[in-house]
Amino acid sequence: GNSVTQMEGPVTLSEEAFLTINCTYTATGYPSLFWYVQYPGEGLQLLLKATKADDKGSNKGFEATYRKETTSFHLEKGSVQVSDSAVYFCALSFRGGGADGLTFGKGTHLIIQP
Amino acid sequence: DAGITQSPRHKVTETGTPVTLRCHQTENHRYMYWYRQDPGHGLRLIHYSYGVKDTDKGEVSDGYSVSRSKTEDFLLTLESATSSQTSVYFCAISDGTGSQPQHFGDGTRLSIL
Numbered sequence: 001g002n003s004v005t006q007m008e009g010p011v012t013l014s015e016e017a018f019l020t021i022n023c024t025y026t027a028t029g030y031p032s033l034f035w036y037v038q039y040p041g042e043g044l045q046l047l048l049k050a051t052k053a054d055d056k057g058s059n060k061g062f063e064a065t066y067r068k069e070t071t072s073f074h075l076e077k078g079s080v081q082v083s084d085s086a087v088y089f090c091a092l093s094f095r096g097g098g099a100d101g102l103t104f105g106k107g108t109h110l111i112i113q114p
Numbered sequence: 115d116a117g118i119t120q121s122p123r124h125k126v127t128e129t130g131t132p133v134t135l136r137c138h139q140t141e142n143h144r145y146m147y148w149y150r151q152d153p154g155h156g157l158r159l160i161h162y163s164y165g166v167k168d169t170d171k172g173e174v175s176d177g178y179s180v181s182r183s184k185t186e187d188f189l190l191t192l193e194s195a196t197s198s199q200t201s202v203y204f205c206a207i208s209d210g211t212g213s214q215p216q217h218f219g220d221g222t223r224l225s226i227l
Contacts, residue, residue: 008154034215043118043204043218044157089156101147101172102206102216104156 006105021075023090031092033073118219137205145208146188150201
């Protein structure tokens with residue numbers, strides 16, 4: 001079956017540091033890939049997405065590139081802020097979030113210290 | 115923000131009691147989903163619906179049932195709650211077209227004592 005593996009953390013960084021959260025997937029075929037973010041006490045918000053190989057998703061300074069050859073979708077940000085502290089989820093879907101639902105990684109708790 | 119309302123937002127109940135969680139959407143989206151979120155597991159799909167009265171099981175459907183009598187409402191029922199069903203439950207919606215993502219509600223925190 002499909003699966004997503006991501007570093008679980010917590011990941012603790014200082015403000016303005018460079019961020020990488022690794023995400024790899026196992027799937028038959030070529031899924032759409034997503035990063036969601038969850039702030040304390042809230043639901044999940046879509047951060048960015050990519051639907052085919054070599055696509056780069058970007059939003060709010062975050063980026064991730066769909067790498068088919070390494071089945072990866074690593075999340076990066078050049079300079080993190082305290083407000084980026086949250087839990088980040090990598091996810092995949094074969095119908096863009098339609099009938100099949102999303103398969104999630106376990107989430108990475110990110111803590112940014114001032 | 116997508117118009118998704120989950121109710122109740124918090125509930126504490128006892129083992130063996132029935133529990134129903136409600137998800138209401140104002141987006142007229144075809145697809146609706148119920149997930150549970152547990153530490154160390156991320157989110158796991160319980161059930162989903164692809165139209166009125168059309169539902170199917172997800173990864174962790176045992177002990178849960180769902181109903182969708184109207185496009186806007188998707189109910190999740192625990193017929194006889196167990197402590198293992200203590201979790202945070204999220205509803206999500208999608209129009210299911212192309213690569214459109216799912217949009218999530220704010221969650222229901224359910225504690226079963």
